[in-house]
Amino acid sequence: MARIAVAATAPFGADVLERLASRHEVVTVLTRPDAPSGRGRKLAPPPAKVVAESLQIPVLQPPRPTGDVGLHGRQLDAVVVAAYGLLIPESLLDEPLWLNVHPSLLPRWRGAAPVERAIMAGDEETGVTIHETVKELDAGPIAAQQAFPVGPDDDAGVVFDRAADLAAELLDDVLVGSPEFRPQPEDGVTYADKITAADRELDLEAPPVEVHNRVRALSPHIGARATVDDRRLTVWRTRVVDGRLELLEVQPEGKRRMTYDEYRRGLR
Numbered sequence: 001m002a003r004i005a006v007a008a009t010a011p012f013g014a015d016v017l018e019r020l021a022s023r024h025e026v027v028t029v030l031t032r033p034d035a036p037s038g039r040g041r042k043l044a045p046p047p048a049k050v051v052a053e054s055l056q057i058p059v060l061q062p063p064r065p066t067g068d069v070g071l072h073g074r075q076l077d078a079v080v081v082a083a084y085g086l087l088i089p090e091s092l093l094d095e096p097l098w099l100n101v102h103p104s105l106l107p108r109w110r111g112a113a114p115v116e117r118a119i120m121a122g123d124e125e126t127g128v129t130i131h132e133t134v135k136e137l138d139a140g141p142i143a144a145q146q147a148f149p150v151g152p153d154d155d156a157g158v159v160f161d162r163a164a165d166l167a168a169e170l171l172d173d174v175l176v177g178s179p180e181f182r183p184q185p186e187d188g189v190t191y192a193d194k195i196t197a198a199d200r201e202l203d204l205e206a207p208p209v210e211v212h213n214r215v216r217a218l219s220p221h222i223g224a225r226a227t228v229d230d231r232r233l234t235v236w237r238t239r240v241v242d243g244r245l246e247l248l249e250v251q252p253e254g255k256r257r258m259t260y261d262e263y264r265r266g267l268r
Helices: 011-021 047-054 114-120 156-176 208-217 260-266
Strands: 003-008 025-030 035-037 042-044 078-082 097-102 125-132 142-149 224-228 231-241 244-252
Touching (some): 097 156, 142 156, 244 260
Parallel strands (some): 003 025
Antiparallel strands (some): 097 125
């Protein structure tokens, strides 16, 4: 069992935190400040903070991780970074060891949205890489890496769940032993840019598999958007049958998610 801190914010980071807390001693969690959320724009804690408080783990929430941030003097074996969302300054990386959990097979899909971009690209395989955190984005030497398949109908939620499970398993070996690092290959580097509003827009005239991949890449956490019969819909689930795209689950503006059949019946 290792004595660690975890830097995490987003749901994937929260999932990794929860799994690590059942296997190691997590002495503190570094996360981003509470932020406005929802229609009322009320301050809400990040998912990692919610998990940390449920496990009674102390939480640190500096606007930027500068200076001490409260980690020094805690006799940590490592700090595990998982979907934290802020760059760690070089001044903090000297001690202890900082390890980043990245849900892709680095050097493919460095950056903010590796799961979404892999699915959009139709990748049939992705994985998890545990690497040393360095100044350059997702470029540190690799301590552990393992692949898993991505099915043609797997959405981002499925891939994130598999990645969180695998990350905890890989970290068991890295944290307990003396990790050996190997440089990332120079060939095969690609970047997973942050998802934008434009990425959410579906072109229903595009090849069906391309549209299907975009929908599943953005489900269940973001949602793709399309105009169907002059109505704006969020499209959550589709499938391709005999070369044709079928809508399975949608959400009209201001309404709940529903099957596409339910939506069509409501128009009659």
